[in-house]
Amino acid sequence: MLTIGCHLSSSKGFLAMGKDAVKIDANTFQFFTRNPRGSRAKALNPGDISAFLNFAGDHGIKKILAHAPYTLNAASADEHLRQLAAQIMADDLDRMEHTPGNCYNFHPGSHVGQGIETGITHIASMLNTILKPDGHTTVLLETMAGKGSEIGRSFEELREILNRVELSGRMGVCLDTCHVWDGGYDIAGRLDEVLEHFDRTIGLSRLKAIHLNDSQNPLGSRKDRHARIGEGHIGLKALARIVCHPALKNLPFYLETPNELEGYGKEIALLRGLASESDNPLGTAGQ
Numbered sequence: 001m002l003t004i005g006c007h008l009s010s011s012k013g014f015l016a017m018g019k020d021a022v023k024i025d026a027n028t029f030q031f032f033t034r035n036p037r038g039s040r041a042k043a044l045n046p047g048d049i050s051a052f053l054n055f056a057g058d059h060g061i062k063k064i065l066a067h068a069p070y071t072l073n074a075a076s077a078d079e080h081l082r083q084l085a086a087q088i089m090a091d092d093l094d095r096m097e098h099t100p101g102n103c104y105n106f107h108p109g110s111h112v113g114q115g116i117e118t119g120i121t122h123i124a125s126m127l128n129t130i131l132k133p134d135g136h137t138t139v140l141l142e143t144m145a146g147k148g149s150e151i152g153r154s155f156e157e158l159r160e161i162l163n164r165v166e167l168s169g170r171m172g173v174c175l176d177t178c179h180v181w182d183g184g185y186d187i188a189g190r191l192d193e194v195l196e197h198f199d200r201t202i203g204l205s206r207l208k209a210i211h212l213n214d215s216q217n218p219l220g221s222r223k224d225r226h227a228r229i230g231e232g233h234i235g236l237k238a239l240a241r242i243v244c245h246p247a248l249k250n251l252p253f254y255l256e257t258p259n260e261l262e263g264y265g266k267e268i269a270l271l272r273g274l275a276s277e278s279d280n281p282l283g284t285a286g287q
């Protein structure tokens, strides 16, 4: 069965997110660890977490994905901003020890004119200060659209970051379908070639999560504007091939499409339908 969910608001806590997920037939979800624009995090509520863990066990919710605030820039030219990114991410990883065994996704950063090499050096050094050998969370680099001076558009850049991280065994990659498309990887026309390129460069074993989004813009636009499933330039057929692909179908999928809960529910139903059809192409279910 497909592991699929969407981005949910964490404002009411973990149990509330679990209940929202179940309402829309999701068996996972993504959430921001704190206000994505600010840096303050609410105190953790141990009662909420233990109630959520029980609820998740009862309802088959697994592989929840935390997302770092997108305003952080570990590659900033300003040392104070680099330190802020390190501090917040270290604090997020401490907090995630209460829900162990999950992943934490972040945008690698923007080099803001310093050049990719300097940016990558900053990102790797931040990771080398915050990763601990005894942590229970896998930290994911998100593939980026390449807007502005974003690092992580190419698989080679992500590989280079991983190469410089001492505890790189604690790391993986989250592939965002809108971002790679906008970044120039033709996942609609040449999915197998893109996956082979990913495998040669980074290794498919590093791929831990998929952000499943359509794109408002054509291939290579470097824009990063998400569209609803089937309403963008990637299209429903291509996104269906992604959730059914043998190398991808067992990964968790997270929708970050412009939707409220009800719209996410419809997308999940649509994708679950397509995935089960591909498992039983001749309609042989139950025989």
Ligand code: FE
Pocket: 067, 070, 107, 142
């Ligand atoms: Fe993201």
Ligand code: FE
Pocket: 142, 176, 211, 256
């Ligand atoms: Fe994303």
Ligand code: ZN
Pocket: 176, 178, 179, 224, 225, 226
């Ligand atoms: Zn995006």
